[in-house]
Amino acid sequence: MTRRFPLALIIVLIVLATSMSALAAEGDSPSPPGIDQSKVAMDTVWVLVTAVLVMFMQAGFALVETGFTRAKNACNILMKNLMDFSVGSIAYWAVGFGIMFAIGNQFMGTTGWFLAGADNSPASGDAYVGVYNALSWASVPLEAKYFFQLVFCATAATIVAGSMAGRTKFVSYLAYSVVISGFIYPVVGHWIWGGGWLAKLGVLDFAGSTVVHSVGGWLALTGAIVLGPRLGKYHANGRKKTSRAIPGHNIPLAALGVFILWFGWFGFNPGSTMAAVPDIAHIAATTNIAAAAGAIGAMLISWLLFGKPDASMTLNGALAGLVGITAGCAFVSLTSAIIIGFVAGLIVVLAVLFLDRVLHIDDPVGAVAVHAFCGVWGTLAVGLFAQEAFGGAGNGLFFGGGFKQLGIQALAVVSVLVWCLACGFILFYTIKALMGLRVSKEDELKGLDITEHGMEAYSGFQIFTTQ
Amino acid sequence: MTRRFPLALIIVLIVLATSMSALAAEGDSPSPPGIDQSKVAMDTVWVLVTAVLVMFMQAGFALVETGFTRAKNACNILMKNLMDFSVGSIAYWAVGFGIMFAIGNQFMGTTGWFLAGADNSPASGDAYVGVYNALSWASVPLEAKYFFQLVFCATAATIVAGSMAGRTKFVSYLAYSVVISGFIYPVVGHWIWGGGWLAKLGVLDFAGSTVVHSVGGWLALTGAIVLGPRLGKYHANGRKKTSRAIPGHNIPLAALGVFILWFGWFGFNPGSTMAAVPDIAHIAATTNIAAAAGAIGAMLISWLLFGKPDASMTLNGALAGLVGITAGCAFVSLTSAIIIGFVAGLIVVLAVLFLDRVLHIDDPVGAVAVHAFCGVWGTLAVGLFAQEAFGGAGNGLFFGGGFKQLGIQALAVVSVLVWCLACGFILFYTIKALMGLRVSKEDELKGLDITEHGMEAYSGFQIFTTQ
Amino acid sequence: MTRRFPLALIIVLIVLATSMSALAAEGDSPSPPGIDQSKVAMDTVWVLVTAVLVMFMQAGFALVETGFTRAKNACNILMKNLMDFSVGSIAYWAVGFGIMFAIGNQFMGTTGWFLAGADNSPASGDAYVGVYNALSWASVPLEAKYFFQLVFCATAATIVAGSMAGRTKFVSYLAYSVVISGFIYPVVGHWIWGGGWLAKLGVLDFAGSTVVHSVGGWLALTGAIVLGPRLGKYHANGRKKTSRAIPGHNIPLAALGVFILWFGWFGFNPGSTMAAVPDIAHIAATTNIAAAAGAIGAMLISWLLFGKPDASMTLNGALAGLVGITAGCAFVSLTSAIIIGFVAGLIVVLAVLFLDRVLHIDDPVGAVAVHAFCGVWGTLAVGLFAQEAFGGAGNGLFFGGGFKQLGIQALAVVSVLVWCLACGFILFYTIKALMGLRVSKEDELKGLDITEHGMEAYSGFQIFTTQ
């Protein structure tokens, strides 16, 4: 029981947060005069409905990650997904939201902890008075803003579970989870969406190809590197390492997960307007067609490369298209969306192969390929395909806008990359030093379900556990 | 075939209902002048969207119950969940809705059968003329009210399937289902939401910790008691009974079920405004954070008690948090929501252990612990944590409101407890006498899938059926 | 690799489409004066939310079809469902939407390719100027119309996967998919919803019992006939053929699929108003109660016929009720909805038996019975049960409206039947001739997962593959 101590940390954190905030003056904001009640109501409905769709993406991630890994680790992965959302909900409320959107400096917000800062939402624009002024443009109540942003934060956090599947200590994962939801992610969010230095430069990332997906993806990369590959994943053959397949145990669940993610993405992208404006139709259409093109792209390239259309790659391809269009969904045409999605579908397959065969980094579900690589592509694609006619954000390179926007996008990509790798390595090495990051060899062989949670996912089913 | 007779009952009921109501004058309500069409439209959209989310919770319950029980009973449980919603839809339309919301006495409504009572919805407030005046505050069409209330009724009904899993005769379950949807639940609903005696006293149960969850939970308890435990669940060891674990067969499905329920709860709680008002943001936020805290609470206490974080308990914990916050979601602060959820997470684990180890009542999925115990906690919590600033319903004990509200809440808890236990025992013993409640020992051993439905859930899979 | 050539076709199609449309003038439609922005916003929210629900039905179909067939073909079916939606999204954008809704002749639209035709949506009614005038009544942006109609198209397309499960070549299925989404379905859509000859006659098919479900169902029938039954499905016993059961491998997944479809249908039917009007409440209520009645009907008749309530039939029954009410959901009373749904539940069981035992057509998931037979019933039922009071579309036979509407409905049924059978046979025989439609006997025995995609759905699970 001694190694359970880190738990104390979490409890303390919760208790502290709770009591501190209880002291803070909470209460509902009496609506200031001059608010268009009908618009507020409609926007709130829209924000909540889309937030709920995004929340449901947690189920999608859980299933994709479970299905693409082995049966003996299924409970563990599900617990991770459940708990990162749970601790994230609290951490983001306590500090994350303040860091991301409250008044502070170029680097991070420094006020508004526990959602208790001054705020007269749903008053918006010039009528807004409060500390969360980076979101003053949205005319919805503060808690709608919090909830909507929380589910985005949770998305970034949960991505990492995938690349670290099958070998990470549960308690260490919890610790990591608090830090990303409460700090690493909100800081990037502040830079780009919260009025920070990248926002000032004019970076365009509509729904978070970089803010959400790249952040998750790069942290997933550092996690996978620090952990090392699963036992038996690479086989040293003289000087040469060869990669071995460790097939996922439940492709139907994974496929359902992808459908759920696709479904939830209609909250992710169109919801990012945070208002019920007609643009949401365009955004929904680009989102959908990019996903379709991504699936087609990945299917075709896997067919060419492996001789057969690979189901797990095609499923990744749909997600790749979705990640790719996330930054530009409001700024590009449908045709451009097809191209962006299709290219993302190609990228994801090549990236999976590159990470696995060349770099020998073991990412069981392709989290890095999908979220980091396609997130980068999506962010850059805005600089290439943006059109003034959509969203009014100026033209990209291919539509006569020159290299300027592309350069800004590239800067954002690189800064976030550097920030995430730095934070990720520091974080994971610290956790490794303090409480250990990886389970023992024996536990890994037996499976984390039995060793970390004392139970089996499929009791009664006869399953070969030779790997 | 002789033992199939009860079916005749159902058929007759349907035919009767159908023909009677066909005679009643149905037709659409010409909208009276002076209605704010835009508000009606927006409220109707909100009510329907949230009702649909709640309807989807049926899938969540089905999966949780299936996943937490054995493979040999999977089809049976799924059928139960499907059919209680189906027969409930009809029973609630025929009589339930009238009992719950139509004009009558303090105890129950006595008019408005078959949704055919006078009604000029979406006219609301003073402009409303009709028999369903307990819902006159909602400015949506009558059928939106019916559909929204129906999915709540179905939630209460389906909870019971969980505690009775693995040993109940299918036909008896159907019979039970008609009675709860058509009578037991609507009566409680009338008391608290339909202008009955508890409503007059000022009970606060925003979305139904008591009305929906406790009712389901207490009936689940009576069902489990009357049935007795599954074979092999308890082992008499001299004078002492020891409990044996009967592990669930598909934890990933159960986890998906919990995610779906969490998702659907954003219909359950915020939808209970039955109007697109800004408050829904606060409700969504309290709902979410209580669920998160519930999962954390259950995880921590199971970790302490069993040495490992138990996945099935943690999943129950999230549900516990949701049930706990259901009564107070509109009336308490975010901080209070965390406390309410966290405590619910503790309660559910202790309640599971108490029922299993002390009382030796076999509730395979924890339905009683989650819905009855946490429903009680949630209802009382309103009396403790309510704040005038939220929802305007007065202050609870901890915020200077004294014991009054707490007393009223306790009265509601006790009355509903008594009503449900009485009805439950009468109902289940009657069914037992008339048609038998439990399958034969042999059928139970073979599994209900084969014996009650003549099929298997996982054809081809090799499954150990040693229990 | 030589047999992969058809792929080239798809690539060429995409590239062509993409480049052509890139030339077309895309851009956002400056909103003309005199539009009610608030109504546009609200309608757009409604259309998108419901479209997203319908999109999620893809997951439902995927699960139902996967669960009702064998484990060895699971990846293949999932890939089919994913890819028909993906290629359909592109094909419908390129040509389907134009054929269905743009200006043309009585038979099909002949303009508006690539969504690039003139259009000033969300202007509606007389204010509308553009080529998609069959949808000028809806006051939402063009892309909302496209996206909403796309998900309907995808529903029709994906139905066919079910009846062809377990023996169809993947590449041939892709080819089929392009043609139905780009041509066969849109033509029928034009006839009934796009201002074509049947629309002129006054056919009533509110959300597509015929347009969507019958089209999918009849094509599924032709596919099943051209393919022939799965190996081992029928056993020639002298002159007599007997049918053998090939049980589905995962009933819980199938049941989840049905719940998802039921959930999604609340987008399908109420969304077909394409506007946030109060009628959506009535539509949601009829939809739900018909599904309930369908499940009850199928359960009772399977109980009578087989002595036990069959789970897979009951699940089909719920879908049957939903298909049955789709045409009339806005035009009939709740009581009529119960009757329509109940009868659909009976029909589906009898139709499954008829197809299997009498005609010996192998439809693994009952796609023809559910979608074709109940689609026909639903379309005719409008002519029987319609009431002036609902939706204002006149009275059916049972309510004093005479035989006229029924005759028109029957004409629609027959025309669509003829069109689909003709197109289906031509299409499938052409594919058979050009690239082969069915996999080899050996591949079928081994399972399509390994032979077509080189992977397994349940790696590690021990599964009897004796069939």
Add this chain to the structure above:
Amino acid sequence: MKIIVAYIQPEKLNDVKQALYEAKVFRMSVTNALGCGQQKGYHESYRGVDIEVNLLKKLRMEIAVNEEFVQPTIEAIVQGARTGQIGDGKIFVLPLERCVRIRTGQEGNEAVG
């Protein structure tokens, strides 16, 4: 040394294990099996088509024992598994020539126990 192979009803496993423990037989291996014997199968049906299931779920136990344990083992199995109804199962005794404990390399009677 003998190898005893027994087919029993799955739900009897616990009783048989109990009986074996009492007979001081602690080692065994168990596999899932489908069996077809005197016991008639049952009828499932799927979508209205009958399935005659005549391969019923059984457990196969394999127990290597020294000569003196043969009789007690058989008796224990019979005691634990007998219900008196068709389908109770069978016990087969096969000669065992060698037995090796992988961990230690021990052979023979010593290794079996």
Add this chain to the structure above:
Amino acid sequence: MKIIVAYIQPEKLNDVKQALYEAKVFRMSVTNALGCGQQKGYHESYRGVDIEVNLLKKLRMEIAVNEEFVQPTIEAIVQGARTGQIGDGKIFVLPLERCVRIRTGQEGNEAVG
């Protein structure tokens, strides 16, 4: 008495059962197995990485018979399972010393049948 153990292709089970019925052999037990023999495996791939599957799915049948049934049983299995292609499987015959019917306690030839 002998125990006949046969490994066959899974999809041949029905044919073998049919052939055994005709040879009046009604009792048998079947298990899932993975086999590795002359038959080369096939290649799966997962996410671009090849998997050489050389443990192929087989069925293991175990049939206890009296001496006079040994030859007919072998012939029936061969007839039902043979396709002439590699992978058809093998039949092994082992000596069976005792056989006990759990239900009745009957032993020997009587119990086997």
Add this chain to the structure above:
Amino acid sequence: MKIIVAYIQPEKLNDVKQALYEAKVFRMSVTNALGCGQQKGYHESYRGVDIEVNLLKKLRMEIAVNEEFVQPTIEAIVQGARTGQIGDGKIFVLPLERCVRIRTGQEGNEAVG
């Protein structure tokens, strides 16, 4: 001819196969099994109730060999499966009287290999 039956730890399968290949033994059949031996089980718990899992997951290998291969096969299995820890498993050798290759009808030594 002998039949060698070995129970090994599931995760050792690859190593054993490797060792067998080196000993020129290419044929084998593998089944899933649950084993109960000297190795104590472990404790799972489900919803707060302890489960003593003393039937642990094992693999059962069955290899028919000619006499001269018996010793090499045993040695190969031991080499591949031994970790020195309790639970490594056991090897049993049974007499094999006949062996038939279904495809060709070949019998005896020829058929085994």
